[in-house]
Amino acid sequence: MIIPELSRSMLKNSLVLGLFAIFTVGGVTLLQQLTAERIQASERAAQLRALNQILPKDSYDNQLLDSSVEVQDPLLGTRQAMPAYIARKNGQPSAVILQAIAPDGYSGAIHLLIGVQADGRIAGVRVVAHRETPGLGDKIELAKSPWIRSFENRSLNNPEASGWAVKKDRGEFDQFAGATITPRAVVGAVHRALQYFEAHKQELLATDTAPIAAEAALENEVEPDEVTTHSRAGAAATRDTLQINDPQTEQDRGQ
Numbered sequence: 001m002i003i004p005e006l007s008r009s010m011l012k013n014s015l016v017l018g019l020f021a022i023f024t025v026g027g028v029t030l031l032q033q034l035t036a037e038r039i040q041a042s043e044r045a046a047q048l049r050a051l052n053q054i055l056p057k058d059s060y061d062n063q064l065l066d067s068s069v070e071v072q073d074p075l076l077g078t079r080q081a082m083p084a085y086i087a088r089k090n091g092q093p094s095a096v097i098l099q100a101i102a103p104d105g106y107s108g109a110i111h112l113l114i115g116v117q118a119d120g121r122i123a124g125v126r127v128v129a130h131r132e133t134p135g136l137g138d139k140i141e142l143a144k145s146p147w148i149r150s151f152e153n154r155s156l157n158n159p160e161a162s163g164w165a166v167k168k169d170r171g172e173f174d175q176f177a178g179a180t181i182t183p184r185a186v187v188g189a190v191h192r193a194l195q196y197f198e199a200h201k202q203e204l205l206a207t208d209t210a211p212i213a214a215e216a217a218l219e220n221e222v223e224p225d226e227v228t229t230h231s232r233a234g235a236a237a238t239r240d241t242l243q244i245n246d247p248q249t250e251q252d253r254g255q
C-alpha cells in the first residue's frame with residue numbers, strides 16, 4: 001500500500017517539476033527572443049542615426065542599412081570584413097559609407113564611419129566608438145568639438161598626400177592642445193580609407209549590378225570571378241557580400 005502511494009507521489013512531483021522546467025525554459029527563450037529583437041531594432045536605429053548625420057537624408061532614397069556590401073582590406077584598419085553602406089538616388093550610387101578603424105589612438109582603436117561621395121569628396125566623418133581621454137582626445141567627438149567636420153569636402157588629392165597629417169607633422173589638420181596622438185590617428189585612418197575608396201570605387205559603386213551578375217552566373221553554373229555575391233532573400237532586404245581581392249591584402253596574408 002505504501003509503495004504505490006509513494007510512486008504516485010513521486011510521479012506527481014516529477015510531473016510538477018517537469019512542467020515547471022518546461023514553462024521556465026519556454027519563458028526564458030521567449031524573453032530572450034523579445035530582447036534580441038529590441039536590441040537589434042535599437043542598434044539599427046543608432047546606426048541609421050549615425051549614417052544620417054553623415055549623409056543628408058535627401059541625398060539617397062534607398063534603405064541604407066539593407067544596402068551593404070562586406071569589404072575587407074587592411075587600409076580600413078582591420079583584416080575583418082565589415083559592411084560598407086551604399087547610398088543610391090534614383091538607382092544611381094551617390095555615396096559609400098565605410099567603416100574604418102584607427103588602431104593607433106592614445107587608448108587603442110578608434111572606430112569611424114566615413115562617408116565618401118561618388119566623386120571622392122568626403123561627405124562626413126563620425127567617431128562611433130573610442131576610449132580616448134575625456135578633455136584631451138575626446139575632442140574627436142562632434143559633441144565635444146567641431147574638429148571632426150574639418151574632413152568634409154576633402155578628398156584624396158585635397159590636400160595632397162603630405163597635407164594628410166596634423167599641423168605638428170606639417171600637415172593641414174589641427175591637433176588638440178596637449179593631445180596630438182588622437183587626431184594624428186584619425187587623420188591617418190581617414191586618409192587610408194580614401195586610398196581604399198580610390199582603389200575600389202568601381203566595384204563599390206557598381207555593386208547594384210553584382211546580384212544580377214551572380215544570379216546570371218548561378219543560372220549558367222559559372223563561378224563569378226573575384227566578386228562573390230550572396231543574395232539572401234528575406235525581409236525585403238538583399239545583402240551582398242563583396243569580397244574585393246586586393247593585391248596588397250593578398251600580399252599581407254602571405255606574410
Ligand SMILES: Cc1cc2nc3c(=O)[nH]c(=O)nc-3n(C[C@H](O)[C@H](O)[C@H](O)COP(=O)(O)O)c2cc1C
Pocket residue numbers: 106107132133134136137138168178179180181182183
Ligand atoms: C593621462 C594622460 C592622458 C592622455 N590622453 C591623451 C589622449 O587621449 N589623446 C592624445 O592625443 N594625447 C593624450 N595624452 C597626451 C599624450 O601623451 C601626448 O603627450 C600628446 O598627445 C602629444 O603627443 P606628441 O608628443 O606626439 O605631440 C595624454 C597624456 C596623459 C598624461
